[in-house]
Amino acid sequence: MSAEALPVATTAQVRAYARRLVVRHPRDLAGVLALHALAAVTGLVTPRLLGALVEDVRDGRADVDTTGLAIAAFVIVQGVLTRYAYFASARLGEKVLAELREEFVDRVLALPLSRVERAGTGDLVTRASRDVDTLGTSVRYAMPETLVAIVVAGCTIGALLLTGPLVALPALISVPILWAVTRWYLPRAHGGYLRENESWSQIADGLTETVQGARTVEALGLAERRHARGDADIANSYRAERYTLRLRTVLFPIAELGFVLPVVATLVVGGLLYINGMASLAQVTAATLYAQLLVGPMDTLLSWLDELQLGGASLARLLGVGNVPPDRTPNGRRPEGERLAARDVRYAYRPGRDVLHGVDLDLRPGERLAMVGPSGAGKSTLGRLLAGVDGPRSGTVNLGDDGGVPLVELPLDELRGHVALVTQEHHVFRGTLRENLVMARPGASDADIERVLAAVGWDGPGLSTVVGSGGETLSPAQAQQLALARLVLADPHTLVLDEATSLLDPRAARRLERSLAAVLDGRTVVAIAHRLHTAHDADRVAVVEDGRVTELGTHDELIAANGSYAALWRSWHGG
Ligand code: ADP
Numbered sequence: 001m002s003a004e005a006l007p008v009a010t011t012a013q014v015r016a017y018a019r020r021l022v023v024r025h026p027r028d029l030a031g032v033l034a035l036h037a038l039a040a041v042t043g044l045v046t047p048r049l050l051g052a053l054v055e056d057v058r059d060g061r062a063d064v065d066t067t068g069l070a071i072a073a074f075v076i077v078q079g080v081l082t083r084y085a086y087f088a089s090a091r092l093g094e095k096v097l098a099e100l101r102e103e104f105v106d107r108v109l110a111l112p113l114s115r116v117e118r119a120g121t122g123d124l125v126t127r128a129s130r131d132v133d134t135l136g137t138s139v140r141y142a143m144p145e146t147l148v149a150i151v152v153a154g155c156t157i158g159a160l161l162l163t164g165p166l167v168a169l170p171a172l173i174s175v176p177i178l179w180a181v182t183r184w185y186l187p188r189a190h191g192g193y194l195r196e197n198e199s200w201s202q203i204a205d206g207l208t209e210t211v212q213g214a215r216t217v218e219a220l221g222l223a224e225r226r227h228a229r230g231d232a233d234i235a236n237s238y239r240a241e242r243y244t245l246r247l248r249t250v251l252f253p254i255a256e257l258g259f260v261l262p263v264v265a266t267l268v269v270g271g272l273l274y275i276n277g278m279a280s281l282a283q284v285t286a287a288t289l290y291a292q293l294l295v296g297p298m299d300t301l302l303s304w305l306d307e308l309q310l311g312g313a314s315l316a317r318l319l320g321v322g323n324v325p326p327d328r329t330p331n332g333r334r335p336e337g338e339r340l341a342a343r344d345v346r347y348a349y350r351p352g353r354d355v356l357h358g359v360d361l362d363l364r365p366g367e368r369l370a371m372v373g374p375s376g377a378g379k380s381t382l383g384r385l386l387a388g389v390d391g392p393r394s395g396t397v398n399l400g401d402d403g404g405v406p407l408v409e410l411p412l413d414e415l416r417g418h419v420a421l422v423t424q425e426h427h428v429f430r431g432t433l434r435e436n437l438v439m440a441r442p443g444a445s446d447a448d449i450e451r452v453l454a455a456v457g458w459d460g461p462g463l464s465t466v467v468g469s470g471g472e473t474l475s476p477a478q479a480q481q482l483a484l485a486r487l488v489l490a491d492p493h494t495l496v497l498d499e500a501t502s503l504l505d506p507r508a509a510r511r512l513e514r515s516l517a518a519v520l521d522g523r524t525v526v527a528i529a530h531r532l533h534t535a536h537d538a539d540r541v542a543v544v545e546d547g548r549v550t551e552l553g554t555h556d557e558l559i560a561a562n563g564s565y566a567a568l569w570r571s572w573h574g575g
Pocket of ligand 1: 117349350355373374375376377378379380381382
């Protein structure tokens with residue numbers, strides 16, 4: 001089955017989010033901007049002093065030492081201010097980035113499990129790694145430097161105007177040029193980069209398909225066609241790359257011109273003004289230096305434009321994860337009682353292909369029900385629905401007396417306190433043993449945890465030991481015990497065990513069997529049985545065949561009925 005990519009946020013969503021991002025910490029932002037403005041203003045004093053110095057030298061009354069000392073002092077002050085300004089903006093950037101990451105994790109954790117499975121992990125992993133990195137560069141460097149460049153450019157233009165409106169005019173010659181060229185560039189670059197990314201994905205897709213289906217390609221003589229597809233993809237990518245390259249070959253030369261032009265214009269026009277007695281030598285000198293100072297921030301702005309575009313594209317992918325509609329709709333209703341019932345349940349992994357065809361099943365609180373049947377009959381699927389992992393396509397899986405509440409209307413953390421699915425997966429998270437356990441019930445005390453560990457017969461390391469990758473390695477049996485201890489802590493009244501019998505590693509089987517028994521004690525259990533003796537020991541047995549419950553009753557009843565179960569049992573007993 002091909003993966004179904006997760007959605008991407010719209011441009012409007014990204015804009016709105018970016019706007020909120022910038023003003024999320026207004027006080028920090030104001031502080032950062034003020035520091036940078038102060039540093040910029042300090043740096044802008046030097047051209048004024050130099051301008052005055054030039055005039056004084058001409059008039060033969062220069063005090064070079066004093067001016068030199070003053071300039072040195074301002075440079076030092078500027079250096080110190082700049083240091084704090086960058087420190088503050090880096091801190092703000094990291095803060096925002098950390099929040100972005102946390103929000104992304106929240107969004108991912110809120111994703112319906114079935115949707116993650118359909119998307120394939122590749123998509124999520126790419127978003128969590130590459131897109132977060134790209135966005136990190138934008139937030140860490142591109143955003144603060146852009147803000148700083150805007151502040152510095154604004155202050156410089158202000159200083160220029162203060163020097164004298166007449167001498168300032170020539171420097172502004174580039175404003176319309178730069179404005180026009182960026183207006184031309186940005187929308188084209190946006191589409192161009194999106195096409196470029198897409199063309200890379202296409203090449204990768206085509207190659208993977210060819211490699212994965214190599215046997216088929218060979219068997220059916222499809223090599224020519226695969227070649228043609230590869231050539232077409234590469235040609236497409238080449239066109240896309242050429243397009244953005246062409247955009248840059250227009251942008252950069254014009255922009256460079258836009259940087260140099262003000263300096264030249266200020267010098268020439270300023271010279272004419274000076275000759276005609278309309279500006280002082282100090283004014284012309286200062287204005288020319290300011291025009292020169294503008295080059296830096298303008299260059300910064302332009303060079304980060306691309307990066308910001310890329311960051312925007314990544315942000316769209318990160319935010320897009322939040323556009324997946326939730327698969328559960330908590331409505332505040334609380335279930336009364338522990339009765340779990342499935343009514344006319346149908347379920348399809350793919351539209352139009354039901355794998356469950358109207359299943360009815362009433363669990364009796366406290367009973368042990370074994371589910372048996374051929375592989376592919378729908379046992380695991382039914383187990384997932386009974387545990388509320390997925391919602392049925394039609395029909396209901398309700399919990400509680402008097403009709404109850406649909407499992408998919410319970411918030412996840414509440415649902416886990418009622419029903420849990422136990423599979424072979426038993427992940428040990430990196431962290432202390434305590435952290436590994438307390439996640440099952442936030443707020444559990446050490447005493448609670450110790451009690452639970454004792455219940456499963458824990459003989460591993462202590463609560464504060466760091467386990468998981470990089471920490472102390474737990475044996476497979478200990479990892480299983482840990483998973484069971486988490487269950488006891490979460491304390492659901494109903495458990496669905498899928499493949500649970502193979503949970504038991506033969507070497508540690510005895511102890512684990514005891515741990516499992518402690519966990520199951522007093523709970524309603526649905527066991528998907530792969531060994532019939534589990535079924536024999538159960539209170540009732542449900543036979544699942546082709547998406548339906550075909551037989552339901554005690555072991556003895558089903559043997560007496562002489563149906564599928566009886567046949568299975570006889571064949572298992574070899575007679
Ligand atoms: P059992 O547990 O009885 O072996 P399952 O519930 O795993 O049966 O599978 C029931 C049917 O649903 C099978 O036809 C299987 O191919 C299909 N199926 C199971 N999981 C998926 C999935 N993730 N995507 C598509 N089809 C699935």
